[in-house]
Amino acid sequence: MDPEVALRKIIHIDMDAFYASVEERDEPSLRGLPLAVGGSRERGVVMAASYEARRFGVRSAMPSATARRLCPDLLFVKPRFEVYRAVSEEIRAVFARHTPVIEPVALDEAYLDVTENLLGLPTATAVAKAIRAEILERTGLVASAGVSYNKFLAKVASDYRKPDALFVITPSMGPDFVAALPIGRFHGVGPVTEAKMKRLGIETGADLRAWDLERLRETFGSAGAYYHAVARGFDERPVRAHRVRKSIGAETTFSEDTAAYDILAARLAPLFDKVWAGADAKGMRARTVTLKLKFSDFAQVTRARSLSAPVADRVALERIGLDLLSGLFPLRRSARLIGIALSGFEQGEKEEPLQLGLGL
Numbered sequence: 001m002d003p004e005v006a007l008r009k010i011i012h013i014d015m016d017a018f019y020a021s022v023e024e025r026d027e028p029s030l031r032g033l034p035l036a037v038g039g040s041r042e043r044g045v046v047m048a049a050s051y052e053a054r055r056f057g058v059r060s061a062m063p064s065a066t067a068r069r070l071c072p073d074l075l076f077v078k079p080r081f082e083v084y085r086a087v088s089e090e091i092r093a094v095f096a097r098h099t100p101v102i103e104p105v106a107l108d109e110a111y112l113d114v115t116e117n118l119l120g121l122p123t124a125t126a127v128a129k130a131i132r133a134e135i136l137e138r139t140g141l142v143a144s145a146g147v148s149y150n151k152f153l154a155k156v157a158s159d160y161r162k163p164d165a166l167f168v169i170t171p172s173m174g175p176d177f178v179a180a181l182p183i184g185r186f187h188g189v190g191p192v193t194e195a196k197m198k199r200l201g202i203e204t205g206a207d208l209r210a211w212d213l214e215r216l217r218e219t220f221g222s223a224g225a226y227y228h229a230v231a232r233g234f235d236e237r238p239v240r241a242h243r244v245r246k247s248i249g250a251e252t253t254f255s256e257d258t259a260a261y262d263i264l265a266a267r268l269a270p271l272f273d274k275v276w277a278g279a280d281a282k283g284m285r286a287r288t289v290t291l292k293l294k295f296s297d298f299a300q301v302t303r304a305r306s307l308s309a310p311v312a313d314r315v316a317l318e319r320i321g322l323d324l325l326s327g328l329f330p331l332r333r334s335a336r337l338i339g340i341a342l343s344g345f346e347q348g349e350k351e352e353p354l355q356l357g358l359g360l
């Protein structure tokens with residue numbers, strides 16, 4: 001392993017039951033009750049559940065009808081994203097006091113590289129403690145923190161004793177810790193993969209480690225290399241402070257969900273205009289077109305195409321966008337939102353003209 005990678009100090013911060021905790025903070029009468037943030041309607045979805053609700057088996061991304069069956073007294077509140085976003089900015093300000101190397105993953109979650117920390121605290125654990133205390137003081141909310149020597153283990157650590165926990169996985173603990181870890185607790189192993197692994201006799205990290213790279217690739221495709229690495233406690237992905245993900249996009253949410261191609265294509269038409277006009281006005285020429293569909297259960301898919309030359313005009317944008325859309329058909333569920341974006345911009349400035357040599 002690269003010695004610099006071995007010396008990294010990474011913290012993963014994850015707010016506990018974030019949306020639900022904000023609602024409890026702002027409405028004390030909700031405290032201690034089983035609470036779900038999300039839509040209570042027939043086709044609503046739970047976006048976050050308080051720990052009280054989780055006791056009944058209520059989970060985020062669960063259909064609200066299912067949640068209500070599990071917990072008949074479940075209280076639903078509508079999400080207030082503008083409040084969550086404001087809290088998110090406050091916690092990022094706390095992170096920024098300690099390190100410039102911050103990779104936000106969600107409104108309530110981020111990786112920090114604190115190999116060098118701005119306040120000169122002696123250890124990463126001390127930084128994590130300070131961050132948790134500052135978040136509580138500034139927002140009245142509780143964060144869990146995981147401290148380790150890579151992102152994978154920091155993420156596992158923040159989840160390990162949640163809620164209201166700080167957990168550290170040191171380099172000497174790492175391999176044994178991963179070996180004992182149930183496969184379902186590996187970040188990147190979802191319920192479907194977990195079931196598949198269990199059918200194959202993989203219950204823990206130790207079982208996973210017994211599989212060689214080739215067999216993992218054959219069985220799990222491109223994820224095989226990741227499983228091979230993390231089964232050994234390896235993860236060399238850096239914390240990415242500045243995601244260069246400039247894009248110009250537009251999206252629209254439907255009043256009624258639909259799975260009909262014609263309707264979706266018609267909804268895209270004004271978005272092509274808007275996005276093309278936006279890029280054109282800035283003189284930006286993009287090589288990548290990305291289509292996004294969000295479904296009624298809030299799952300989403302994106303499809304992108306990158307060209308060797310910039311998208312020439314609005315007609316070309318439309319042709320690529322519709323092609324990406326038709327590639328998603330037939331849809332197995334209805335969509336609630338469609339979006340299109342341009343990215344991969346060419347540098348705007350012209351090349352410097354060649355300096356004609358005057359001779360020596």
Ligand SMILES: [Mg+2]
Binds near residue numbers: 014015016017108109
């Ligand atoms: Mg969270």
